[in-house]
Amino acid sequence: MTLNDHSRRRFLRGFAAAGTGAFLSRSMGQTPGPRLIDCHHHFVAPGYIKALAAKEGHHVAGYTPYFNLGVLKSYAPAKDLEAMDKDGVATAMLSCTTPGIWFGDPEETAALAREMNEFGAKLVSDYKGRFGLFALLPLPIIDASLREIEYALDTLKADGVGLMTSYGNHWLGDPTLRPVMEELNRRGAVVYSHPIDASCCQDIMAGVNPVTIEYNTDTARTIYSLIGTDAASRYSNIRFLFSHAGGTMTALIERFGVGGPDVINDNLAKPAQPNSRLFHLRRFYYDTAQSTNVVQMQGLKTIAGVSQIVFGTDFPFVTAGRTLTGLQKCGFSPEELRAIERDNALKFLPRLNS
Numbered sequence: 001m002t003l004n005d006h007s008r009r010r011f012l013r014g015f016a017a018a019g020t021g022a023f024l025s026r027s028m029g030q031t032p033g034p035r036l037i038d039c040h041h042h043f044v045a046p047g048y049i050k051a052l053a054a055k056e057g058h059h060v061a062g063y064t065p066y067f068n069l070g071v072l073k074s075y076a077p078a079k080d081l082e083a084m085d086k087d088g089v090a091t092a093m094l095s096c097t098t099p100g101i102w103f104g105d106p107e108e109t110a111a112l113a114r115e116m117n118e119f120g121a122k123l124v125s126d127y128k129g130r131f132g133l134f135a136l137l138p139l140p141i142i143d144a145s146l147r148e149i150e151y152a153l154d155t156l157k158a159d160g161v162g163l164m165t166s167y168g169n170h171w172l173g174d175p176t177l178r179p180v181m182e183e184l185n186r187r188g189a190v191v192y193s194h195p196i197d198a199s200c201c202q203d204i205m206a207g208v209n210p211v212t213i214e215y216n217t218d219t220a221r222t223i224y225s226l227i228g229t230d231a232a233s234r235y236s237n238i239r240f241l242f243s244h245a246g247g248t249m250t251a252l253i254e255r256f257g258v259g260g261p262d263v264i265n266d267n268l269a270k271p272a273q274p275n276s277r278l279f280h281l282r283r284f285y286y287d288t289a290q291s292t293n294v295v296q297m298q299g300l301k302t303i304a305g306v307s308q309i310v311f312g313t314d315f316p317f318v319t320a321g322r323t324l325t326g327l328q329k330c331g332f333s334p335e336e337l338r339a340i341e342r343d344n345a346l347k348f349l350p351r352l353n354s
Contacts, residue, residue, distance in 0.1 A: 034090040036320060037345040037352060039192070040243055040289040040312025041092035044075045045119035048101070048112055055103065071316055072097075077123055080315070081130060087320035089313075090342075091352050094120045095134040095162035098196045098215070102140065102167060109138040113148050121156040132349060134162035134192040137180065140170065145180045153187060159349055160190025160239070165222040166198040173225030173232070185235040190348050192241045195219045219247030223284070224256060232280040239348040240284045243312065245291035249281070250299035256281075258303075268302055278303075285348065287312025288340065292326025306336045310345045 052069055084092055101112040113136040120133040135152035137145040152158040161184065163172065170176045172193065184191055195218045197210035205213075219242055226232040226240070242249075254260065258278045259267040272278035282304050289312035291297065300309060313323045327337065346353050 034085065034088045035342050036087070036089045036091075036311055036324075037342050037349065038084075038089050038092040038313050038315065038320060039241060039310045039345055040194075040287045041089075041094060041315045042072075042075075042097040042317075043077075043080070043094040043116075043120060043123065044072045044096075045116045047115045048096075049073055049075075051101075051103075051108065051112060052099075075316060077127070081127065083315065083319060084130065087324070089320050091130060091132060092315065093132040093134055093159065093192070093345075093349070094123065095192055095194060096136050097194060098164070098210075100164045100194075100196060101136060101138065102164075106138070106141045106144065109141060110144045110148070112136070113138040113144075114151075117148070117152050117156055117158065121158065129352075132159040132352065134158065134160050134190070137161055137163065139163065139177065139180065140167040142177075142179050146183055149180070149183055149187075149189075153189065159351070160192060160241075162192045162194060164196045165193050165218040166196060168199050171198075171218075171222040171225035173222070173227075173229050181231070181235050181238070185237045188237040188239070190239045190241065192243075193219070193222060194243050195247065216244055216247030219244060220249045220252055223247075223249050223281070224252075227256065227277040227280045232277075233275050241310070241348070242284060242286050244287070244289050245296045245300045245309075246284075246286045246304075250296060250303060253299075253303055282308065284308065285310055285344070288323060288327060289314040290318055292323055292330060294330045297327070297330035297332070301332075306332070306339055307344060309340050311341045 049069075049072060052072070056069065080092070083089075096116060101109050101116070103109070117133070117135045120131070120135070124131045124133050133152075133156070135148070135156065135158035137148050137152075139145050149161065152161065165171065167177070172181065172191075195215035197214040198218050198221070201214050201218070202210070223242060223246060226235070249256070254264050256277060258264060258281070267278060272282055284304065285308050286300055286304060287310050288297070291300075297309070311323070311327075313320045324341075327340065332340065
Protein backbone atom coordinates (compact mmCIF):
# COMPACT_ATOMS: atom_id res chain seq x y z
CA MET A 1 0.00 0.00 0.00
CA THR A 2 1.40 3.42 -0.93
CA LEU A 3 1.43 6.37 1.41
CA ASN A 4 -1.22 8.04 -0.77
CA ASP A 5 -3.46 4.96 -0.56
CA HIS A 6 -3.07 4.85 3.21
CA SER A 7 -3.87 8.56 3.54
CA ARG A 8 -6.89 8.21 1.29
CA ARG A 9 -8.33 5.34 3.31
CA ARG A 10 -7.73 7.17 6.58
CA PHE A 11 -9.50 10.21 5.11
CA LEU A 12 -12.50 8.12 4.05
CA ARG A 13 -12.75 6.52 7.50
CA GLY A 14 -12.63 9.96 9.10
CA PHE A 15 -15.28 11.26 6.73
CA ALA A 16 -17.66 8.43 7.57
CA ALA A 17 -17.13 8.88 11.30
CA ALA A 18 -17.49 12.65 11.26
CA GLY A 19 -20.78 12.74 9.40
CA THR A 20 -21.86 14.76 6.40
CA GLY A 21 -22.62 17.98 8.28
CA ALA A 22 -19.30 18.17 10.06
CA PHE A 23 -17.47 17.40 6.80
CA LEU A 24 -19.26 20.15 4.92
CA SER A 25 -18.37 22.62 7.65
CA ARG A 26 -14.69 21.67 7.55
CA SER A 27 -14.68 21.76 3.75
CA MET A 28 -15.55 25.44 3.92
CA GLY A 29 -12.81 26.23 6.40
CA GLN A 30 -15.07 26.28 9.44
CA THR A 31 -14.24 25.11 12.95
CA PRO A 32 -14.18 21.27 13.04
CA GLY A 33 -16.93 19.45 14.87
CA PRO A 34 -20.67 20.06 15.24
CA ARG A 35 -21.57 23.72 14.89
CA LEU A 36 -25.05 23.84 13.33
CA ILE A 37 -27.96 25.31 15.25
CA ASP A 38 -31.18 23.71 14.03
CA CYS A 39 -34.01 26.17 14.66
CA HIS A 40 -36.76 23.95 13.21
CA HIS A 41 -36.52 20.66 15.05
CA HIS A 42 -39.50 18.78 16.43
CA PHE A 43 -40.00 16.60 19.49
CA VAL A 44 -42.92 14.81 21.11
CA ALA A 45 -43.80 13.76 24.64
CA PRO A 46 -45.51 10.38 25.24
CA GLY A 47 -48.79 11.99 26.25
CA TYR A 48 -48.90 14.04 23.05
CA ILE A 49 -48.47 10.95 20.90
CA LYS A 50 -51.23 9.24 22.87
CA ALA A 51 -53.55 12.22 22.33
CA LEU A 52 -52.88 12.28 18.58
CA ALA A 53 -53.35 8.53 18.25
CA ALA A 54 -56.77 8.80 19.93
CA LYS A 55 -57.86 11.28 17.25
CA GLU A 56 -56.90 9.24 14.21
CA GLY A 57 -59.91 8.47 12.07
CA HIS A 58 -62.09 11.05 13.79
CA HIS A 59 -63.19 14.53 12.75
CA VAL A 60 -61.64 16.74 15.43
CA ALA A 61 -61.15 20.49 15.29
CA GLY A 62 -57.59 21.31 14.30
CA TYR A 63 -56.58 17.74 13.51
CA THR A 64 -54.79 17.26 10.20
CA PRO A 65 -55.74 13.83 8.80
CA TYR A 66 -52.78 13.83 6.41
CA PHE A 67 -50.26 14.12 9.20
CA ASN A 68 -47.64 11.37 9.37
CA LEU A 69 -48.13 10.19 12.94
CA GLY A 70 -45.95 7.16 12.30
CA VAL A 71 -42.81 9.30 12.05
CA LEU A 72 -43.55 10.99 15.36
CA LYS A 73 -44.34 7.72 17.13
CA SER A 74 -40.74 6.63 16.60
CA TYR A 75 -39.25 9.75 18.23
CA ALA A 76 -36.67 9.05 20.94
CA PRO A 77 -34.05 11.41 22.39
CA ALA A 78 -31.24 8.89 21.77
CA LYS A 79 -32.17 8.60 18.08
CA ASP A 80 -32.44 12.38 17.88
CA LEU A 81 -28.93 12.87 19.25
CA GLU A 82 -27.55 10.18 16.97
CA ALA A 83 -28.96 11.99 13.93
CA MET A 84 -27.63 15.32 15.19
CA ASP A 85 -24.15 13.92 15.68
CA LYS A 86 -24.16 12.32 12.25
CA ASP A 87 -24.91 15.60 10.48
CA GLY A 88 -22.96 18.03 12.64
CA VAL A 89 -25.84 19.62 14.59
CA ALA A 90 -24.49 21.14 17.80
CA THR A 91 -27.85 22.31 19.20
CA ALA A 92 -31.45 21.66 18.20
CA MET A 93 -34.23 24.03 19.23
CA LEU A 94 -37.15 21.78 20.19
CA SER A 95 -40.64 22.75 19.09
CA CYS A 96 -44.05 21.24 18.43
CA THR A 97 -45.13 20.48 14.89
CA THR A 98 -48.54 20.43 13.23
CA PRO A 99 -51.30 19.83 14.29
CA GLY A 100 -50.29 21.53 17.55
CA ILE A 101 -52.29 20.88 20.71
CA TRP A 102 -55.63 22.65 20.24
CA PHE A 103 -58.47 20.20 19.53
CA GLY A 104 -61.34 22.12 21.11
CA ASP A 105 -60.87 21.08 24.76
CA PRO A 106 -59.24 23.80 26.93
CA GLU A 107 -58.27 21.41 29.75
CA GLU A 108 -56.67 18.93 27.36
CA THR A 109 -54.76 21.73 25.62
CA ALA A 110 -53.39 23.13 28.87
CA ALA A 111 -52.34 19.66 30.03
CA LEU A 112 -50.60 18.88 26.72
CA ALA A 113 -48.74 22.20 26.79
CA ARG A 114 -47.50 21.53 30.30
CA GLU A 115 -46.43 17.94 29.55
CA MET A 116 -44.61 18.92 26.35
CA ASN A 117 -42.87 21.85 28.05
CA GLU A 118 -41.69 19.82 31.02
CA PHE A 119 -40.55 16.97 28.77
CA GLY A 120 -38.65 19.41 26.55
CA ALA A 121 -37.10 21.19 29.53
CA LYS A 122 -35.86 17.85 30.86
CA LEU A 123 -34.12 17.15 27.55
CA VAL A 124 -32.47 20.57 27.74
CA SER A 125 -31.32 19.80 31.30
CA ASP A 126 -30.23 16.20 30.66
CA TYR A 127 -28.21 16.96 27.53
CA LYS A 128 -26.41 20.20 28.29
CA GLY A 129 -25.88 22.37 25.26
CA ARG A 130 -27.55 19.96 22.83
CA PHE A 131 -31.11 21.21 23.02
CA GLY A 132 -33.05 24.43 23.45
CA LEU A 133 -36.82 24.81 23.88
CA PHE A 134 -39.51 26.85 22.17
CA ALA A 135 -42.29 26.27 24.69
CA LEU A 136 -45.90 25.54 23.78
CA LEU A 137 -48.79 27.77 24.83
CA PRO A 138 -52.39 26.53 25.23
CA LEU A 139 -53.78 29.00 22.72
CA PRO A 140 -56.42 30.07 21.92
CA ILE A 141 -57.15 30.06 25.67
CA ILE A 142 -55.75 33.43 26.74
CA ASP A 143 -55.60 33.14 30.55
CA ALA A 144 -54.04 29.67 30.44
CA SER A 145 -51.49 30.91 27.90
CA LEU A 146 -50.47 33.81 30.13
CA ARG A 147 -49.92 31.39 33.00
CA GLU A 148 -47.89 29.06 30.79
CA ILE A 149 -45.69 31.94 29.58
CA GLU A 150 -44.76 32.66 33.18
CA TYR A 151 -44.08 29.00 33.99
CA ALA A 152 -42.22 28.19 30.77
CA LEU A 153 -40.00 31.27 30.67
CA ASP A 154 -39.45 31.91 34.39
CA THR A 155 -39.42 28.40 35.87
CA LEU A 156 -38.42 26.14 32.98
CA LYS A 157 -36.16 28.81 31.44
CA ALA A 158 -37.35 28.09 27.90
CA ASP A 159 -35.57 29.98 25.13
CA GLY A 160 -38.81 31.30 23.68
CA VAL A 161 -42.25 30.10 22.65
CA GLY A 162 -43.48 28.18 19.63
CA LEU A 163 -46.85 29.18 18.19
CA MET A 164 -48.92 27.92 15.28
CA THR A 165 -49.43 30.39 12.44
CA SER A 166 -53.14 30.50 13.24
CA TYR A 167 -55.73 29.41 15.78
CA GLY A 168 -59.11 28.93 14.16
CA ASN A 169 -59.27 31.89 11.81
CA HIS A 170 -57.07 34.11 13.99
CA TRP A 171 -53.51 34.82 12.91
CA LEU A 172 -50.74 36.20 15.13
CA GLY A 173 -51.55 39.85 14.44
CA ASP A 174 -55.23 39.38 15.30
CA PRO A 175 -56.50 41.50 18.23
CA THR A 176 -57.98 38.32 19.77
CA LEU A 177 -54.45 37.20 20.66
CA ARG A 178 -53.27 40.64 21.81
CA PRO A 179 -52.97 39.96 25.58
CA VAL A 180 -50.62 37.04 24.93
CA MET A 181 -48.60 38.84 22.28
CA GLU A 182 -48.27 41.95 24.46
CA GLU A 183 -46.90 39.87 27.33
CA LEU A 184 -44.40 38.23 24.99
CA ASN A 185 -43.47 41.68 23.71
CA ARG A 186 -43.01 42.96 27.26
CA ARG A 187 -40.56 40.15 27.85
CA GLY A 188 -38.74 40.62 24.54
CA ALA A 189 -39.41 36.95 23.81
CA VAL A 190 -38.42 34.85 20.83
CA VAL A 191 -41.58 33.68 19.03
CA TYR A 192 -41.10 30.80 16.62
CA SER A 193 -44.06 30.17 14.33
CA HIS A 194 -44.95 26.83 12.72
CA PRO A 195 -47.56 26.53 9.97
CA ILE A 196 -50.90 24.79 10.10
CA ASP A 197 -53.85 24.62 7.73
CA ALA A 198 -56.24 27.22 9.08
CA SER A 199 -59.91 26.44 9.73
CA CYS A 200 -60.87 28.43 6.65
CA CYS A 201 -58.82 26.32 4.29
CA GLN A 202 -58.94 22.63 5.21
CA ASP A 203 -59.69 20.05 2.51
CA ILE A 204 -60.49 22.69 -0.10
CA MET A 205 -58.83 20.80 -2.98
CA ALA A 206 -59.52 17.10 -3.35
CA GLY A 207 -56.37 15.02 -3.14
CA VAL A 208 -54.12 17.95 -2.19
CA ASN A 209 -52.77 17.76 1.34
CA PRO A 210 -52.00 20.92 3.33
CA VAL A 211 -48.23 20.41 3.12
CA THR A 212 -48.36 21.19 -0.59
CA ILE A 213 -49.89 24.67 -0.45
CA GLU A 214 -51.61 25.59 2.80
CA TYR A 215 -48.70 25.45 5.24
CA ASN A 216 -46.60 27.97 3.33
CA THR A 217 -49.65 30.08 2.56
CA ASP A 218 -50.69 30.24 6.21
CA THR A 219 -47.19 31.39 7.08
CA ALA A 220 -47.60 34.27 4.62
CA ARG A 221 -51.03 35.04 6.09
CA THR A 222 -49.68 35.36 9.62
CA ILE A 223 -46.78 37.54 8.45
CA TYR A 224 -49.25 39.83 6.70
CA SER A 225 -51.48 39.93 9.79
CA LEU A 226 -48.51 41.57 11.53
CA ILE A 227 -47.18 43.95 8.86
CA GLY A 228 -50.58 44.82 7.36
CA THR A 229 -51.78 46.21 10.71
CA ASP A 230 -50.08 48.01 13.58
CA ALA A 231 -49.25 44.66 15.20
CA ALA A 232 -45.65 44.46 13.92
CA SER A 233 -44.93 47.87 15.44
CA ARG A 234 -46.91 47.09 18.58
CA TYR A 235 -44.82 43.94 19.11
CA SER A 236 -41.50 45.52 18.18
CA ASN A 237 -39.64 43.74 21.01
CA ILE A 238 -40.61 40.24 19.87
CA ARG A 239 -37.97 38.38 17.86
CA PHE A 240 -40.18 36.58 15.33
CA LEU A 241 -38.91 33.45 13.56
CA PHE A 242 -40.98 32.10 10.67
CA SER A 243 -40.73 28.62 9.19
CA HIS A 244 -40.03 27.53 5.63
CA ALA A 245 -38.32 30.73 4.47
CA GLY A 246 -41.46 32.75 5.17
CA GLY A 247 -43.65 30.49 3.07
CA THR A 248 -45.22 32.21 0.08
CA MET A 249 -44.25 35.66 1.39
CA THR A 250 -41.47 35.95 -1.18
CA ALA A 251 -43.94 35.48 -4.05
CA LEU A 252 -46.36 38.01 -2.52
CA ILE A 253 -43.87 40.76 -1.78
CA GLU A 254 -45.39 43.24 -4.26
CA ARG A 255 -48.93 42.49 -3.06
CA PHE A 256 -47.77 43.00 0.52
CA GLY A 257 -47.39 46.69 -0.25
CA VAL A 258 -43.61 46.94 -0.38
CA GLY A 259 -43.90 48.74 -3.70
CA GLY A 260 -45.60 48.64 -7.07
CA PRO A 261 -43.96 47.26 -10.19
CA ASP A 262 -42.39 50.62 -10.99
CA VAL A 263 -40.53 51.05 -7.69
CA ILE A 264 -40.27 47.70 -5.90
CA ASN A 265 -36.80 46.90 -7.20
CA ASP A 266 -35.54 50.30 -6.07
CA ASN A 267 -37.18 49.85 -2.66
CA LEU A 268 -35.53 46.48 -2.14
CA ALA A 269 -32.13 47.89 -3.08
CA LYS A 270 -32.05 50.54 -0.34
CA PRO A 271 -32.61 50.70 3.44
CA ALA A 272 -36.23 50.35 4.53
CA GLN A 273 -38.08 53.29 5.99
CA PRO A 274 -38.55 52.97 9.80
CA ASN A 275 -41.67 50.99 10.76
CA SER A 276 -42.51 50.31 7.12
CA ARG A 277 -43.69 46.89 6.01
CA LEU A 278 -40.28 46.19 4.51
CA PHE A 279 -38.62 47.31 7.73
CA HIS A 280 -40.47 44.63 9.68
CA LEU A 281 -39.89 41.96 7.04
CA ARG A 282 -36.20 42.74 7.45
CA ARG A 283 -36.25 42.40 11.23
CA PHE A 284 -38.05 39.05 11.23
CA TYR A 285 -36.03 35.82 11.01
CA TYR A 286 -36.75 32.92 8.65
CA ASP A 287 -35.56 29.30 8.70
CA THR A 288 -34.46 27.12 5.81
CA ALA A 289 -36.64 24.08 6.55
CA GLN A 290 -37.77 22.40 3.32
CA SER A 291 -36.86 25.58 1.45
CA THR A 292 -33.25 25.06 0.39
CA ASN A 293 -33.81 25.81 -3.28
CA VAL A 294 -32.32 28.75 -5.13
CA VAL A 295 -35.72 30.34 -5.86
CA GLN A 296 -36.74 30.70 -2.20
CA MET A 297 -33.30 31.34 -0.75
CA GLN A 298 -32.26 34.04 -3.22
CA GLY A 299 -35.71 35.64 -3.05
CA LEU A 300 -35.50 35.71 0.74
CA LYS A 301 -31.95 37.08 0.59
CA THR A 302 -33.16 39.91 -1.66
CA ILE A 303 -36.05 40.82 0.65
CA ALA A 304 -34.65 40.29 4.15
CA GLY A 305 -30.90 39.79 3.76
CA VAL A 306 -28.70 36.85 4.71
CA SER A 307 -28.52 38.16 8.29
CA GLN A 308 -32.16 37.09 8.85
CA ILE A 309 -31.87 33.53 7.57
CA VAL A 310 -31.24 30.70 10.06
CA PHE A 311 -30.70 26.99 9.65
CA GLY A 312 -33.73 24.74 10.11
CA THR A 313 -34.39 21.17 9.03
CA ASP A 314 -37.94 20.03 9.96
CA PHE A 315 -36.51 17.02 11.83
CA PRO A 316 -37.61 14.20 12.07
CA PHE A 317 -39.16 14.61 8.61
CA VAL A 318 -35.98 15.99 7.00
CA THR A 319 -32.37 15.52 8.05
CA ALA A 320 -29.72 18.16 8.54
CA GLY A 321 -27.58 16.43 5.94
CA ARG A 322 -30.23 16.82 3.25
CA THR A 323 -30.82 20.44 4.23
CA LEU A 324 -27.10 21.23 4.06
CA THR A 325 -26.79 19.63 0.66
CA GLY A 326 -29.57 21.83 -0.67
CA LEU A 327 -28.21 24.94 1.00
CA GLN A 328 -24.82 24.39 -0.66
CA LYS A 329 -26.51 24.82 -4.06
CA CYS A 330 -28.32 28.09 -3.35
CA GLY A 331 -25.56 30.50 -4.35
CA PHE A 332 -24.35 31.56 -0.90
CA SER A 333 -20.72 32.40 -0.18
CA PRO A 334 -18.81 30.47 2.53
CA GLU A 335 -19.19 33.50 4.85
CA GLU A 336 -22.94 33.62 4.22
CA LEU A 337 -23.27 29.89 4.87
CA ARG A 338 -21.46 30.25 8.19
CA ALA A 339 -23.91 32.97 9.21
CA ILE A 340 -26.94 30.89 8.22
CA GLU A 341 -25.69 27.68 9.83
CA ARG A 342 -24.99 29.19 13.25
CA ASP A 343 -24.05 32.82 13.70
CA ASN A 344 -27.40 34.42 12.86
CA ALA A 345 -29.24 32.30 15.43
CA LEU A 346 -26.84 33.40 18.17
CA LYS A 347 -28.26 36.91 17.86
CA PHE A 348 -31.52 35.78 19.48
CA LEU A 349 -30.16 32.70 21.28
CA PRO A 350 -27.12 34.19 23.03
CA ARG A 351 -26.88 31.46 25.70
CA LEU A 352 -25.71 29.06 22.96
CA ASN A 353 -22.62 31.18 22.48
CA SER A 354 -21.02 29.90 25.67
